[in-house]
Amino acid sequence: MSFKNSRAERSTITRDTVDLERGTDNIYESIVMLSKRANQINVDLKEELTQKLQEFASTTDNLEEIFENREQIEISRFYERLPKPTAMAIDEFENGELSIRAIEG
Template sequence: MDYKKVDAPRTTVTQNHNEIDAQTENIYEALAIVSKRADQIGEEIKVELHDKLDEFATNTESLEEIFENKEQIEVSRFYESLAKPTSIAMEEWKAGKVYFRRPEVKQEGE
């Protein structure tokens, strides 16, 4: 998914708990699902950032050869300015874009 185009807030926003627990009717379950999705998003962003930064890596590194790469700094600043994974996950949740399932509950007679 392209997280650069997501319209999630970049600051803290108070959420309406009725919107959050509308799908599950349980605020704790909803927050657990959003938390797991935020972990997934954070990992995807981290992998993408490391892949881009690996393009700038040099094999010979010594204290004298360390220099600032302006392109590398720009890439890092761009990823720092993205919305937090939690905000992105919450927006996906409220839009109904997060798939979740409940494991089957076995009855005592089974």
């Protein structure tokens, strides 16, 4: 999934619980599914950000260099402005991009 093209809300909005339970007919299953997907998105975002910031890793402790690295600052700001993983998961759910698999055991 491309996080850069996410259509998710960037701020908190009120959601109707009836809409959230439509896909599973159970609000609790929907919430569990959304939380698991949000965790997956969060891990992916964190890995991507870490990879990009490792390019700027320095072996020296030069304080001036740390504060003047504009590219690193811009990358960090970009990720800070992205919608929250929970909002991305809800957007995927509302657009029918998520499905639940029942595991019988």
